[in-house]
Amino acid sequence: MSEVKTHKRRDIFVEGGIDPAFIAGSIAKHATQSAIGGHEIFLGQVRADPVVTSSEVEKRQQVRSIEYTAYRDMANEQMTVIREEAFARWPITCLHVRHSLGRIAAGQLCFFVFASASHRQAAREAVAYVTDEVKKRLPIFGKEIFAEGGHIWKTNS
Amino acid sequence: MRVLLFGVIAEKANASEMTISAESTHALKRELESRIDGLDRMTYALAVDRVIAHEDRPLTGTEEIALLPPFAGG
Numbered sequence: 102m103s104e105v106k107t108h109k110r111r112d113i114f115v116e117g118g119i120d121p122a123f124i125a126g127s128i129a130k131h132a133t134q135s136a137i138g139g140h141e142i143f144l145g146q147v148r149a150d151p152v153v154t155s156s157e158v159e160k161r162q163q164v165r166s167i168e169y170t171a172y173r174d175m176a177n178e179q180m181t182v183i184r185e186e187a188f189a190r191w192p193i194t195c196l197h198v199r200h201s202l203g204r205i206a207a208g209q210l211c212f213f214v215f216a217s218a219s220h221r222q223a224a225r226e227a228v229a230y231v232t233d234e235v236k237k238r239l240p241i242f243g244k245e246i247f248a249e250g251g252h253i254w255k256t257n258s
Numbered sequence: 259m260r261v262l263l264f265g266v267i268a269e270k271a272n273a274s275e276m277t278i279s280a281e282s283t284h285a286l287k288r289e290l291e292s293r294i295d296g297l298d299r300m301t302y303a304l305a306v307d308r309v310i311a312h313e314d315r316p317l318t319g320t321e322e323i324a325l326l327p328p329f330a331g332g
Contacts, residue, residue, distance in 0.1 A: 145332050171331075172264055172324050175308035200331060212332045232332065240305070240324070241331030242265030254266040256328035 113180050113198045114173060118209030119144075127197055131217055137194050139221035141228040145212030147205050152245070152253060162247040167255060168204045169211065172240035176200075183234045187216070190230070191223040198231065200241060259317065261290065262324040267302060270294055284314040286323065302327050 124142070131137055150164040180198060187196055194217045201211040214232050218224040236257045243255035261276045268274050271294045278293075280286035283304055291298040303310045305324040306317070317323075 169331075170264060172262065172305070172308075172326065175305060175324065176331075178308055236332040237329065239331045240264065240326050240329055242327060243330035244265070254327065255330040257330055257332065 111181075112173070112177055113200050114171060114176070114202050115199050116201075116203050118147075118201055118205050118211060119199055119213050121210065123199075124210075124213060124215075127213075127215055131195070134194060134217070136219055137217045138219045139224050140215065140217045141221065141224035143212070143214040143228050143232045144210050145232075146210050147207045149207035150245070152247070154251070154253065162249050162251070164207060164245045165248040166204050166206045166246045167211065168244040168246060168252075169200070169202050170242050170244075171200070171202060176239040176241060179238050179240075180235070183231055183238065186234070187227045187231050191216075191218065191227040193218045193223050193227045196227065196231065198235065200235070200239070204246070259319045259321055259323055261286070262322070263294075264325065265327040265330075267294065267297065267300065267325045267327050270296055270300075279319060280317060282314055282316050283311050286317065290325065297325075300327065 147167050152162050152164060154160050154162055184196055187193065197215040199213040205211045214228050216224045216227040244252050245255050246252045261278050263271050263274055278286060278289055280289055287304060303326045305326055306321050
């Protein structure tokens with residue numbers, strides 16, 4: 102518990118997909134924190150969704166990439182609030198979040214949530230909470246671009 | 259004041275920001291809906307200084323306004 106610290110990074114956004122090597126590096130950085138007993142990670146990946154676009158003729162298309170944009174200042178402010186909520190609610194040691202901006206191809210990683218704690222349950226619950234709240238509360242917008250051309254705007258339900 | 263546009267709203271307006279004067283968020287919405295075709299039929303939130311305004315409130319003109327279509331993070 103003595104190693105609890107708040108995260109100083111203010112900007113969660115990265116241009117392009119999230120490199121698995123970056124994730125490996127993030128895990129490795131915790132090796133010296135001996136109070137940690139468990140890590141929990143959520144990784145969001147761009148899915149090649151089949152989409153039926155209805156016009157006069159039904160067209161089946163497949164998502165090739167998502168182009169993400171964000172109201173960056175507001176998103177980072179909201180992220181600070183969510184982070185504080187997570188630290189207040191669970192005894193986690195640290196929390197790292199990244200989200201992609203720009204055009205991310207299907208199969209690439211676009212969202213990374215990583216919590217560490219002494220015991221697994223706190224890390225698990227914090228990651229589930231933060232993942233859901235980021236989707237609900239951060240002003241991030243996604244244009245789903247089809248392989249055959251055209252696009253629709255993604256919305257989180 | 260400066261009005262930032264995002265996502266499908268920026269696409270419809272063909273601009274990422276606009277400059278508009280209005281005395282309240284309600285008046286501002288009406289003005290924006292007259293300028294951006296189809297906005298009155300869209301789901302969106304209005305943020306004042308990066309906080310979503312749920313109710314009508316006065317504006318001084320120094321605020322940063324943003325029009326936010328449904329969120330799609332993750």
